Amino acid sequence: MIGVLDYGVGNVSAFLRAFYLNGVPAKAVSCPDDYESVSKLILPGVGAFDSAMEKLNNSGLRNKLDHLVMQENTPLLGVCIGMHMLGRASSEGNLDGLGYISGVTEKLKRKIDNEVMVLPHMGWNEVSIPCDDVIWEGINLKEGFYFLHSYAFLPDQSNSIIGCSVYSESFACAIRSSNVYGFQFHPEKSLSNGIKLLTNFAKI
Numbered sequence: 001m002i003g004v005l006d007y008g009v010g011n012v013s014a015f016l017r018a019f020y021l022n023g024v025p026a027k028a029v030s031c032p033d034d035y036e037s038v039s040k041l042i043l044p045g046v047g048a049f050d051s052a053m054e055k056l057n058n059s060g061l062r063n064k065l066d067h068l069v070m071q072e073n074t075p076l077l078g079v080c081i082g083m084h085m086l087g088r089a090s091s092e093g094n095l096d097g098l099g100y101i102s103g104v105t106e107k108l109k110r111k112i113d114n115e116v117m118v119l120p121h122m123g124w125n126e127v128s129i130p131c132d133d134v135i136w137e138g139i140n141l142k143e144g145f146y147f148l149h150s151y152a153f154l155p156d157q158s159n160s161i162i163g164c165s166v167y168s169e170s171f172a173c174a175i176r177s178s179n180v181y182g183f184q185f186h187p188e189k190s191l192s193n194g195i196k197l198l199t200n201f202a203k204i
Contacts, residue, residue, distance in 0.1 A: 002026040002202055003038035007059040009052045010044025010082065014188040018195055024202045032064045040202065041065070041074060044188075045081030049105065049151075050093030052081045057095075069100055073179045076100070077201050083153055083175070083182030092151055101177040103155035109168045117168035119150040125165045125185075127173055133162045135174075135181065135200050139193050145185035146194070147173070153182060 002019055006012045006028040019026035029035055045052045056062055068074040078086045087097045090105035097105075110117055126144035129136055144165075152171035155161060163174025165184070173184040181201065187194035 001037050002040050002042060003029040003035060004042040004044065005056075005061060005065070006030040007061055008055045010046055010079070011188060012044060015042050015044060015198070018188055018198050019202065022195060022199050024199060029061065030059075032060055035064050035068065039074065040204070041068065041076045043076060043078040043082035043085065045079060045083070045085060047081060048092060049081060049084055049090040049097075050095045053085060053093070053095040053097065056085070066098070069098075069180060075179045075201070075204055076181065078180070078182040079188070080149060080184060080186060083184055084151060086175075086180060086182045087153060087155075090151065100180045101153075101155060101160060101175060101182060102157060103153055103160065103175070105151045105153050107151050108149075108171065120148055121150065121167040122148045125167065125173075127163045127165050127185075129163050129174075130161055131159075133176060134204060135162070135176075135197060137196075137200055139196050139200075143193055145173075145183075145187065145190040145197075147185045149184055152184060 004012050004015045084090050084105040086101045087103040124144050127141045160175045161172045162176045165173040175182045187197045
């Protein structure tokens, strides 16, 4: 059973629909009792870092989430702001992150070689992978994924990076540390590639 954290941030229904249509059991997790029978978790996120962290911290879901991820090694997939929340902190805000993956989030550069880049970065980008991971099985990386962001995650360890993309500069768009994945793009908006990534996560 996939549990999609419903803490007031992110399109929970889009994730649930993607799993339902592909025969994967899934449910929203909006209170601690909803963690019952869940074997994997999705942490969606849109908007600003501090707002998302505050809502998660005040949702009643945080303590059990920390226990499941850090003590029981429950697989977790963070998306967009949900990816940023996996680190220690973000330059977008002042609150502490979850600390599941060692790293911080910084704003993309606005100017590269005298070229002014428009932020947010929005649209489809292809992805390159520096190392193999089962999450990419059957995915057409040239077709890419849908992005909407102005910030990117900077992991402390380069071996945490499992996918890169380029906008104003090369940035980590996919990270992994043990049982925790983070994706900058939106798989729930990325058509067949996104569906395949989510079903791959369900099979891990």
